[in-house]
Amino acid sequence: MKQKLDKILEKYPAAVFKNRKQHIVVKDDSAEQPQTIAANVRTIPGIITNRGCCYAGCKGVVLGPLRDAVVLTHGPIGCGYYTWGTRRNKGRTKGDELNLLAYCFSTDLQESDIVFGGEKKLYQAIREAVDIFKPKTIFICATCPVGLIGDDIHAVALRAQKEFGIKVVAFSCEGYKGVSQSGGHHIANNGLIKHIIGTGEKAVGKYSINLLGEYNIGGDGWEIERILKKIGYEIVALIPGNGTVEDLKYAHKATLNVIQCHRSINYIGDMMRTKYGQDWLKVNFIGISSTIKSLRDLARYFDDPDLYARTEAVIAEELEEITPQIEEYRKICKGKTAALFVGGSRAHHYQHLFKDLGVETVLAGYEFAHRDDYEGREVLPTIKEDGDSKNIENLEVEPDPKHYRIFLSKEKYEQLKNEIQLNDYTGMIREMKNGSLVIDDLNHYETEEILKLLKPDIFCSGIKDKYVAHKAGIFSKQLHSYDYSGPYAGFRGAVIFARDIAMGLKTPSWKLVTPPWKTQPIIEGSYVC
Numbered sequence: 320m321k322q323k324l325d326k327i328l329e330k331y332p333a334a335v336f337k338n339r340k341q342h343i344v345v346k347d348d349s350a351e352q353p354q355t356i357a358a359n360v361r362t363i364p365g366i367i368t369n370r371g372c373c374y375a376g377c378k379g380v381v382l383g384p385l386r387d388a389v390v391l392t393h394g395p396i397g398c399g400y401y402t403w404g405t406r407r408n409k410g411r412t413k414g415d416e417l418n419l420l421a422y423c424f425s426t427d428l429q430e431s432d433i434v435f436g437g438e439k440k441l442y443q444a445i446r447e448a449v450d451i452f453k454p455k456t457i458f459i460c461a462t463c464p465v466g467l468i469g470d471d472i473h474a475v476a477l478r479a480q481k482e483f484g485i486k487v488v489a490f491s492c493e494g495y496k497g498v499s500q501s502g503g504h505h506i507a508n509n510g511l512i513k514h515i516i517g518t519g520e521k522a523v524g525k526y527s528i529n530l531l532g533e534y535n536i537g538g539d540g541w542e543i544e545r546i547l548k549k550i551g552y553e554i555v556a557l558i559p560g561n562g563t564v565e566d567l568k569y570a571h572k573a574t575l576n577v578i579q580c581h582r583s584i585n586y587i588g589d590m591m592r593t594k595y596g597q598d599w600l601k602v603n604f605i606g607i608s609s610t611i612k613s614l615r616d617l618a619r620y621f622d623d624p625d626l627y628a629r630t631e632a633v634i635a636e637e638l639e640e641i642t643p644q645i646e647e648y649r650k651i652c653k654g655k656t657a658a659l660f661v662g663g664s665r666a667h668h669y670q671h672l673f674k675d676l677g678v679e680t681v682l683a684g685y686e687f688a689h690r691d692d693y694e695g696r697e698v699l700p701t702i703k704e705d706g707d708s709k710n711i712e713n714l715e716v717e718p719d720p721k722h723y724r725i726f727l728s729k730e731k732y733e734q735l736k737n738e739i740q741l742n743d744y745t746g747m748i749r750e751m752k753n754g755s756l757v758i759d760d761l762n763h764y765e766t767e768e769i770l771k772l773l774k775p776d777i778f779c780s781g782i783k784d785k786y787v788a789h790k791a792g793i794f795s796k797q798l799h800s801y802d803y804s805g806p807y808a809g810f811r812g813a814v815i816f817a818r819d820i821a822m823g824l825k826t827p828s829w830k831l832v833t834p835p836w837k838t839q840p841i842i843e844g845s846y847v848c
């Protein structure tokens with residue numbers, strides 16, 4: 320495999336060859352563990368990466384799904400327009416709550432604003448948003464030119480906050496910061512900790528949790544909520560899918576933070592641990608066996624006989640409902656292979672669901688994950704921050720004198736640390752099969768060549784890759800937008816995913832990709848007059 324990969328990379332100039340080699344690992348159980356991979360470093364110019372920008376990570380991913388906030392893009396129209404409704408984070412309004420998910424708010428900067436500054440226009444846009452929508456919160460997200468022309472969006476936010484009596488928070492998430500969407504996640508996490516979380520007070524119940532890093536794509540969050548509520552958990556705050564800023568204010572009251580996407584939200588998990596004493600638990604609600612494991616891990620944390628019993632009863636009930644359908648789809652999927660290239664967590668999460676369906680993952684990679692997502696958090700002390708990420712603030716928080724609590728005894732904590740992923744994530748590579756490929760920041764050329772090399776039955780990636788794969792005759796399933804289907808999480812989601820994969824594999828058009836005259840004998844004749 321290594322030689323074949325070298326052959327693909329040989330096409331690059333020497334410096335690019337050297338660079339890209341460090342981003343590719345062939346899982347080898349006999350090698351020194353953990354195997355290291357280069358990640359979260361700048362993309363090579365001109366290589367046709369799949370990556371997006373810091374603004375996309377902040378506005379598009381973390382803040383955008385909060386349905387009761389006006390998320391105002393300060394910039395020319397493109398950034399706001401292209402993030403308008405393209406991520407399928409759904410939201411359902413309760414009572415008279417605001418739901419602004421269908422809107423796109425932008426200051427639509429023009430040439431004169433770049434020349435003379437856009438602060439006045441920003442203030443005017445906030446005023447208009449307050450007049451029309453009467454929101455309790457406005458988030459301002461900066462785009463590339465904002466930092467370059469020196470607009471002080473934080474001063475405008477402060478002034479507007481005082482004048483309109485609502486929360487206005489600015490995020491300096493200009494697209495050129497960091498190397499990918501990842502910097503934007505970090506900036507959004509910092510802003511929510513600084514300005515929102517811990518600013519409200521309410522009483523919560525015995526089994527209270529926050530669901531973090533779940534984006535409710537295609538309704539995933541709703542399926543997870545359904546299961547958790549059926550067991551008896553109280554979800555205090557959802558960050559951010561189907562979440563509200565109002566609920567986020569009370570997040571510090573919950574007993575435990577439950578983290579689905581480690582990459583985008585681990586900063587909040589860590590900072591809440593330091594500030595409020597809450598532990599976080601890494602879960603995975605994608606896949607049947609992983610959902611069961613996550614529910615059991617969760618019950619272990621609370622360690623309550625009632626909760627254990629309810630957990631097992633719900634698991635049994637859910638399995639009874641889905642097993643006949645899953646078995647049917649499994650017959651179609653079993654024995655197939657998959658290649659996964661997704662943002663910062665799904666390339667790991669979906670391996671579990673594929674395994675449930677009898678599909679082997681032969682390649683997995685991330686656009687913007689860091690080494691800890693690949694190798695596990697134990698490598699965190701060895702990761703050196705480079706110049707490209709130094710402009711992302713590492714927020715230091717202190718224990719909150721009023722709200723800091725200790726939830727577990729020292730002994731109990733030590734015991735649980737060995738049993739579940741408590742304040743820890745062991746990464747993707749460890750769970751992958753020997754000989755499988757791991758590639759960071761996969762680009763267009765490598766995608767085409769590696770698909771030819773591995774010939775997977777299924778390629779899971781995003782919209783930019785989908786039709787490249789289809790034209791090569793490989794079924795491609797989008798794991799960002801779910802191809803407008805879903806939910807895929809939890810028990811019922813697993814059935815929908817299995818159905819979609821089975822449908823894709825069985826689509827009759829795959830048999831029509833090669834024209835018959837390339838595989839069948841041609842009847843030849845000559846014209847006789």
Ligand code: SF4
Nearest residue numbers: 372374398462463494
């Ligand atoms: S890179 Fe800059 S211009 Fe492009 S979408 Fe991001 S913020 Fe907007």
